[in-house]
Amino acid sequence: MPRRTLYRSLLAAAVFIVAALSLRILGLHPNRILTLLAHGGAVVAASFVLAWAVEASQIDVSGGLAIAVLALTAVLPRH
Secondary structure (H helix, E strand, O other), X not given: OHHHHXXXXXXXXXXXXXXXXXXXXXXXXXXXXXXXHHHHHHHHHHHXXXXXXHHHHOOOOOHHHHXXXXXXXXXXXXX
């Protein structure tokens, strides 16, 4: 049962991410509200996936190291 929930959650996140990526790659420019919902949903979905990855990595490594890697992952694309 927990695996089914995990797969369902990852699939829902993937749907939001793929929708935003397809708008971006195909160069489509729908109205602003749809673009806002697509990209906002993708950002929220990606943050959930990162949070799940950190929780899973805390089993194998220390919590501080997992949080540090999450912080680097969040900050490095901006620089």
